[in-house]
Amino acid sequence: MSGAGRTESLAEDEQWWVDGPIFSTRRQGARITAVGPGRVPGRFTPGMLFRIALTAVFWAGLGFLVLPKFLSQGLVPWVEHMSSQWWVYALLALWVLGFFTVGSAFGLSRAATRSYGQQGVASVLAALPIVLGLLAALGVHLWVYAEFYSQPHRGLEPWELPDPVLFVIAATVAAAGVLVLVVWLPISIVRARHEQRDIARLRDEGARFSGVVVNVRFRHEQIGSFVQFDTTIVFTTLTGDRSVEARMSTSSDRVPLSGFAVRAFVGDTRGGRARREMILIEPDLSQQACFDPDSSKYSVRT
Known part of the structure; x- marks a missing residue:
């Protein structure tokens, strides 16, 4: 094991497939996939549905209050007055705190x-209720404009009337975003579940070998809360040592050092006319894990 790293036992770590490190020899970036040992492929749970509803309602309310601050040209009078009240600023401060x-x-x-x-699935699923909530807020503002124009306004010239064009543009963009996310979400879920089934099958049926990480190269990329790496893995088979390249996704405080113990599962893919070799790399839970203690070096500048 190279360097003086921070060690811990992964045998007691029930969330390594959530916090990392996660390796993949055939996927990269947001499509790197994991599934916990003994767990079934992903399911849509009541807890997730509750979070979706809560997120959509939260962003709808926030959007109704805050959007007039950004789309301030041509507001309905009472909306313009509301957007300047102290309690709107107080709610905005609470939102920042909640964020x-x-x-x-x-x-x-x-x-x-x-x-x-x-x-990838997590990002799409989290973005959908946010954009949906903002679209709902924009829809309410457009309804306010419609109500305002349904009343007579004598003494006002046409150019003095509130103009909803910015809200119409924003609502169109948000509606397009919702449409894209609604179409893409089931596709990404199906792909993730297929990948998880392959992983679970390879754990059960693949040949298992012990190995180590011999090289870790930071890619200076971040997806969500995970930083991205290229790694070289060496594992010992019945015919000798074998080396493979794998992408790694992990949180910045769980970056393996050279010598990090892994298990390699080797088998074949299923489906299609030709079978191809598939290699699954996972942390070896029977060994002590050694992580780089300096997580600051893995910050990604935006």
Whole structure:
């Protein structure tokens, strides 16, 4: 084991497939997938549905109050008056506080990662209620404009009337975003579940070998809360040592050092006319894990 790293026992760590390190020899970035040992492929749970509803309601209310601050041209008079009140600023401060304490989606992204084992699914699932909530807020504002124009306004010139064009543009963009997310979500879930089934099958049927991480290269990329790496893995088979390249996704405080023990499962893919070799790399839970104690070096500048 190289370097003086921080060691811990992964045998007691029931969340390594959520917090990392997660390896993949055939996927990269947001499509790197994991599934906990003994767990079934991802399922949509009541808890996730509750978080979706809570997130949508939260962003709808926030959007109704805050959007007039950003789309301030041509507001309906009472909306313009409301947007300047002190309590709107107080609610905005509470939102900022909530953002840093419970996150923008009330833990939905982590719940989705725990279930589907993939950052891509988690990002789409967390984004959908946020955009849906903002679309609902924009819809309410457009209804306010419609109500305002349904009343006579004598003494006002046409150019003096509130103009909803910015809200119409924003609502169109939000509606397009919702449509894209609604179409993409089931596709990403199906792909993630297929990958999880392959992983579970390979654990049961694949040949198992012991190995180590011999090289870790930081890619200076971050997806969600995970930083990305290229790694070289060496494992010992019946015919000798074998080396493979794998992408790794992990949190910045769980970056393995060279010598980190892994298990390699080797088998074949299923489906299609030709079978191809599939290699699954996972932490070896029977060994002490050694992580880099300096997580600051893995910060990604945006």
